[in-house]
Amino acid sequence: MIVTENLTKIYRVGDRDIEAVIDVGLRISDNEFVSIVGHSGSGKTTLLSMIGGLTRPTKGKVFVDGIDIWSLGDKELSKLRNEKIGFIFQFSSLIPTLTALENVMLPATFSQNKKKEVAIRAEEMLDLVELSHRIDSYPSQLSGGEQRRVAIARALVNKPKIILADEPTGDLDHETEKDVIDLFLKINKEFNTTFLLVTHNIELAMKADRKLVMDQGKIIEDPND
Amino acid sequence: MEKLSLTYVARKNIKRKLFRSIALILAVGIATGALFSSILIMKSVERGSKTAVSMLGADLMVAPTGYEAAARSSLLAGEPQTFYMDRSIEEKIAKIDGVEKTSSQVYAETSSYPCCGFRKSFLVGFDPKTDFTVMPWLNKKLDRPFGGNDVIIGSEIPAYPGFTTYVHGHELTIWGTLHRTGLKYFDNTIFIPIETLYKIAEETRLNSNVAPLEINRNQISVVLVKGEEKVRPDVLEVRIEGRVPGVIAIPVESVVHTVKIQVSSLFGSLFILSAVLWVANTLMISAIFSTIVSERQRELGILRAIGADRNAVFRLIILEAVILTSIGGILGIASGQLIFLAFKNSITSSFTSLKIPYIWPSAVNILMISLLSFISAVSMGVFGAIYPAFNSTKMEPYLAIRAGE
Known part of the structure; x- marks a missing residue:
């Protein structure tokens, strides 16, 4: 379960303070598929980053399975990201010098998991995203959709409880976008993975169990409220 | 992978x-x-x-005044040098307090190629009775005592014990060879008994068919000095130069420096x-x-x-x-x-x-x-x-x- 309390992020730009996220309180149950929609600059990505342990909040707390993640040290927080959270970004986030399989296996480099098991799991994940025939391809040899699917496989390789996806279909064509979202829904159901999807595409957001709307750093619409 | x-x-x-x-x-x-x-x-x-210092086994090298550089280059580069002083100097040095032992050497060079494809070599006359610098480094030798017509050669000279060689027309037997040191002073030198060297010099004066060897009996080039353990080489240097006129005492360590x-x-x-x-x-x-x-x-x-x-x-x-x-x-x-x-x-x-x-x-x-x-x-x-x-x-x-x- 993910819980946020008074989550706030203020950026200092020159001599001005910019409030990116203001006092967000949120509760996301296990296995829930939640989408966040909002205009560009509404604070969606910043909120996702704070929940994922990528940017420190100015104020407030984030609990993942009851753990106050921002009270953890760098090592523990990195371990939590490695084991419990999978990230999918809005751009190609693959390491260009590694093959598809190596990219998927990469999180295991930072974990205690047995490498052989991870290799098997990585191949299974590439099979799940229907890319088992491209395991030796480098990112530059893959299409945008294929790269995104490799990133999804990588996000799943350590069997995380939570997937945080930030505009994962932003630069994909409509057909590929649909495939990716269908894959998310499949993963959500099959692996009981909690999904938090940030998108500006209302149609996609509607496919989630719950749709939140953000504007000017605040959640202005939440069916649970 | x-x-x-x-x-x-x-x-x-x-x-x-x-x-x-x-x-x-x-x-x-x-x-x-x-x-x-x-x-x-x-x-x-x-x-x-x-290696030069340790192989020499001496604390000081005493040479005639004005020939310090020549003495150093003989030791370090194995270059034949001709400078001489009176042999009686060795006796005077031996009597100085703190001197444990002394041995004289005479420097010359072979006139040409005595035998066996020899290059022009450094010829050092040494005193087998007092020597403490050559004999300790013997590698191979004949199974008999060292005699008056015997020589010891450095490792770079292509000959073996038992070979015969000629120095300024005088027949000599190679009695022993030295260990390889990498130093020309030892590796490219023929060590000959000092008395034999004087004798050869006298022979060359009587025989016009061989190149002359310009050394007189009672002439030596250097005296190698080993000090007593408690006496520092620089102290000995001052004593020698103070009591024996016309010589310079070179602490061998200073050569390294x-x-x-x-x-x-x-x-x-x-x-x-x-x-x-x-x-x-x-x-x-x-x-x-x-x-x-x-x-x-x-x-x-x-x-x-x-x-x-x-x-x-x-x-x-x-x-x-x-x-x-x-x-x-x-x-x-x-x-x-x-x-x-x-x-x-x-x-x-x-x-x-x-x-x-x-x-x-x-x-x-x-x-x-x-x-x-x-x-x-x-x-x-x-x-x-x-x-x-x-x-x-x-x-x-x-x-x-x-x-x-």
Whole structure:
């Protein structure tokens, strides 16, 4: 379960303070598929980053399975990201010098998991995203959709409880976008993975169990409220 | 597929900008090669000088006043020199307090090629009764006592015990050979009993068919002095010069010191160059890795997002630098070794012509020099990349990922 309390992020730009996220309180149950929609600059990505342990909040707390993640040290927080959270970004986030399989296996480099098991799991994940025939391809040899699917496989390789996806279909064509979202829904159901999807595409957001709307750093619409 | 690890990722990153990596490897290789060469040369000269001193077994070498440089070059470069003083000087020195033993030597040179394809050799007359510098280094010898018409030869002279040779027309038997030292004074010298040498000199005056040997009985070139254990060589030096007029006493240790100064002035610049290259390369590596970190900010942010902690990112950057500089270091050391191996003889000859004794360091020493040079190369990488690596860990993962947008 993910819980946020008074989550706030203020950026200092020159001599001005910019409030990116203001006092967000949120509760996301296990296995829930939640989408966040909002205009560009509404604070969606910043909120996702704070929940994922990528940017420190100015104020407030984030609990993942009851753990106050921002009270953890760098090592523990990195371990939590490695084991419990999978990230999918809005751009190609693959390491260009590694093959598809190596990219998927990469999180295991930072974990205690047995490498052989991870290799098997990585191949299974590439099979799940229907890319088992491209395991030796480098990112530059893959299409945008294929790269995104490799990133999804990588996000799943350590069997995380939570997937945080930030505009994962932003630069994909409509057909590929649909495939990716269908894959998310499949993963959500099959692996009981909690999904938090940030998108500006209302149609996609509607496919989630719950749709939140953000504007000017605040959640202005939440069916649970 | 190779085992996926930080080292593997670092190696793959190195291949990404191949030209930049090769340029960096070459720069480190040149600096390491220069350092390796300068240390090797210094160590070789040091070993040569120390061997000369220890093999001589004497604390002081006493020569006629005005011939200090000639005496030094005889010892260090094995160059035949002709300077003489009266033999009675040895007796006077032997009586001085603190002198344990003395032995006279007479320097000359062979007139031509006595036999067996000999080169022109250094001819040293020594006194077998008092000698403490030649006999201890015998390698092979005939199974009979040393006689008046016997000689001992250095390892570079191509002859064996039992061979016959001629010195200024006088037939002599090679009685023994010395161990190889790398020093011409020992390796290219014929050691002959001093009385026999006087006799040959007298014979040459009567025989117009052989080249004359201009030495008179009672003439000696140097007296080698071994001091008592409690007496310092510099004290003995003052005593000898004070009590025996017309001589100069040269502490043999000072010969090494002089050579060191000589070599330092010759090769000190190579050391300075190595140090300058080290600093320049470290700064260059720092600049390159600052660019690398900046170029890969998004990737580093992604690595953090998927579970790399600050330490792992730091290690990744340092590993890349260490791999590059290690390759450069190995390349530099290997090139240095190959060059020295290929030109071993001409390097030794060049130093000998400069009157600098040169003996290659032992394999263990060369290994130690290689290790030291390698550590220096790797330290360029570590020191150069440490600041960019540290900087890369300071940025929040989210900001690092956004910085690449």
